[in-house]
Structures are given as structure tokens and as C-alpha cells.
Amino acid sequence: MKKRLFSGIQPSGELHIGNYLGAIQNWTRYLDDYECIYSIVDYHSLTIPYDHQAMPERILNLAMMLLACGLTPERCVLFRQSDVLEHTALSWILSCMTTINYLERMIQYKEKAEQHGAPNIGLFSYPILQSADILLYRAGTVPVGEDQLQHLELSRDVARKFNLRVESDYFPEPQALLTPARRVLGLDGKQKMSKSLGNHIALADDEATITQKMKRAVTDTRRMRRSDPGEPNDCNVFSWHGFFSSEAEREDIAPRCRSAEIGCMDCKKILIQNMNAQLEPIRERYAEWASKPAEVEEILHEGARKARTIAQETLREVHALLGLQHQY
Numbered sequence: 001m002k003k004r005l006f007s008g009i010q011p012s013g014e015l016h017i018g019n020y021l022g023a024i025q026n027w028t029r030y031l032d033d034y035e036c037i038y039s040i041v042d043y044h045s046l047t048i049p050y051d052h053q054a055m056p057e058r059i060l061n062l063a064m065m066l067l068a069c070g071l072t073p074e075r076c077v078l079f080r081q082s083d084v085l086e087h088t089a090l091s092w093i094l095s096c097m098t099t100i101n102y103l104e105r106m107i108q109y110k111e112k113a114e115q116h117g118a119p120n121i122g123l124f125s126y127p128i129l130q131s132a133d134i135l136l137y138r139a140g141t142v143p144v145g146e147d148q149l150q151h152l153e154l155s156r157d158v159a160r161k162f163n164l165r166v167e168s169d170y171f172p173e174p175q176a177l178l179t180p181a182r183r184v185l186g187l188d189g190k191q192k193m194s195k196s197l198g199n200h201i202a203l204a205d206d207e208a209t210i211t212q213k214m215k216r217a218v219t220d221t222r223r224m225r226r227s228d229p230g231e232p233n234d235c236n237v238f239s240w241h242g243f244f245s246s247e248a249e250r251e252d253i254a255p256r257c258r259s260a261e262i263g264c265m266d267c268k269k270i271l272i273q274n275m276n277a278q279l280e281p282i283r284e285r286y287a288e289w290a291s292k293p294a295e296v297e298e299i300l301h302e303g304a305r306k307a308r309t310i311a312q313e314t315l316r317e318v319h320a321l322l323g324l325q326h327q328y
């Protein structure tokens with residue numbers, strides 16, 4: 001039997017290559033070796049202000065992009081979190097096993113509370129819902145970016161508390177599977193790639209847009225003139241080659257950058273070409289899925305049916321362990 005793996009992503013708008021490299025591409029690596037369950041976590045998106053009219057389209061577009069990246073129904077379960085109400089039921093139970101103190105230490109909460117002001121209870125208990133997402137499927141493995149490590153630590157703590165309370169080892173303690181692309185920097189070469197900073201390349205950008213954006217991508221800042229020698233290890237564009245170019249290409253580029261034989265534009269051109277070769281098939285498949293929204297909806301429904309079967313069984317067992325009854 002394959003081990004079970006769970007991860008989730010919020011429908012927070014247009015995906016960029018940081019999301020792709022840091023999350024989605026990584027998700028596709030486990031499709032053969034794990035039983036993978038992936039969720040579009042729309043309930044998590046309610047924790048900060050959002051446009052409710054745009055939400056249905058955001059969810060559907062995200063589903064289309066996930067499918068285009070290879071997370072197809074033959075290979076994994078893909079579903080929308082709000083279709084499986086057991087997530088919130090388990091979240092309540094787990095919230096009774098989590099201290100306020102612990103939640104107050106969460107970095108993401110502190111950052112977002114500051115950003116948006118007047119934080120709601122949902123934002124505060126966000127990591128509990130995340131723990132419920134994982135534990136509902138008794139998943140022991142969770143691929144995430146490094147920003148989620150603290151939340152996963154909390155999910156282990158919650159699992160331990162529950163197990164202790166009911167004197168069992170019912171829940172596994174979820175372990176993070178860190179992505180190789182833990183923190184992809186943006187075009188500015190300084191900050192994490194993020195849509196809100198506008199330093200991103202969107203996963204759906206066409207070649208012309210990528211080329212346009214790459215012009216302003218910051219390289220080794222000490223290399224002012226074409227004739228200055230560059231240092232690939234201090235260059236964000238070169239680090240992107242690590243995600244899109246072959247090792248042979250990188251070994252070829254590095255010394256030629258150091259000797260100023262090639263300029264930054266030459267190096268960028270190679271990168272654009274390789275980036276495009278990887279992203280073009282995704283864009284094409286995305287366009288295909290986008291032409292059949294009803295089929296995508298049906299995939300989400302079918303995913304929810306499968307997820308619900310597992311979720312209901314867990315909740316039934318959790319209720320029994322806690323001395324509660326379960327009637328459905």
C-alpha cells in the first residue's frame with residue numbers, strides 16, 4: 001500500500017513560477033510513489049478580504065492550471081475543500097486541543113494580522129484548519145514550501161495532543177517534504193517572488209511577456225558593464241537556470257559569465273528559451289482544460305466524492321474515540 005500524502009493551495013489568483021516551482025511542480029513528483037490528495041483550500045481564503053464574485057472563476061482557473069501541470073484524476077484526488085464539510089468539523093475538534101498561546105506564535109498570523117488589521121478568528125485559527133486538512137486523511141507526508149514548516153509543527157503537536165487525549169496512536173504526525181525550490185526570488189533578485197510585489201512571472205505568461213519581463217530581471221549587481229566579469233553564484237538569473245536549464249548548460253554558462261565572454265542578455269536569452277520550452281506545454285494544456293469548464297467541475301466533484309468517503313470514515317472514528325456519536 002502506498003503512503004498517503006496531502007497538500008493544499010489557496011485560490012488566491014494568478015499563479016507564478018514561484019508557486020509552480022515551490023509547490024505544484026513538486027506535487028507532481030510524488031504522483032507515482034504516494035497516494036496523493038490535493039485540495040484547493042477555499043475556506044482558507046476567507047481569512048483575509050477577498051472578492052466573492054471573482055472566487056468561482058479563481059477556483060476553476062486554479063483547477064485548470066493544476067490539471068495542466070499534470071495533477072489529473074487518474075493520478076491523484078483533486079478537490080475543493082469547501083465540498084467536504086468534514087474539514088471544518090474536525091477543525092473544531094482540533095481547536096479544542098490547541099492553546100491560544102501556541103497560535104499566537106505563528107509568524108504567518110502575525111504578518112497577515114499586521115497587513116490587514118483587525119484580524120478575524122479564522123485567520124488566527126488558520127493553522128488548525130490546515131491541520132484538519134491533513135489529519136482528516138491521516139496523511140503522514142505533506143509537501144510544502146519552507147514558509148509552512150511552522151504550521152506543520154503545529155499539526156504534529158495537535159496530532160500528539162489528540163492521540164494522548166484518547167490514548168491511541170490514531171493520527172500520524174505529519175512530516176514536511178520540503179521542495180528543492182524553497183524560496184524562488186522575484187525579478188528584483190531580492191525578495192521572494194510574489195504577486196503582491198509585482199516581481200513575478202506568471203505561469204500563464206506567453207513567450208513575449210516572459211521576454212519583456214526578463215529584461216528587467218536583476219543579475220549580479222556588481223556587473224555594471226558588459227565587459228565586467230560576473231559571478232553566477234551572486235546572480236538570481238543564474239539561480240533560475242537551476243530550475244530550467246540542464247547541468248551541462250549551466251556548466252557552460254558559469255565560466256563564460258566569469259570571464260565576461262557572454263553578457264547578461266545572452267544568459268537571459270538561453271534562460272527564456274528553456275523556460276518557454278518547459279512552460280509552453282503547460283500553457284497549451286491549460287488552454288485545452290479552459291475550453292471545457294464543465295469537465296473540470298466534474299473532476300472536482302468526483303474528487304470531492306472520493307475525499308468525502310475517507311473524511312467521513314475518519315470523522316466517525318474520531319467521534320467514537322472522543323465518546324461522541326455519529327449518525328451518518
Ligand code: AMP
Nearest residue numbers: 018019022023145181182183184192193
Ligand atoms: P501563496 O500564493 O503565497 O499562498 O503560495 C502558494 C504556494 O506556493 C505555497 O506552497 C508556497 O510555499 C509556494 N510559494 C509561493 N511563493 C513562492 C516562492 N517565491 N518560492 C517558492 N515557493 C513559493
Ligand code: TRP
Nearest residue numbers: 006007008009010041130133142
Ligand atoms: N497554508 C498553505 C499555504 O499557504 C495552504 C494549505 C492549506 C495547506 N491546508 C494545507 C498546505 C494542508 C499543506 C497541507 O501554502
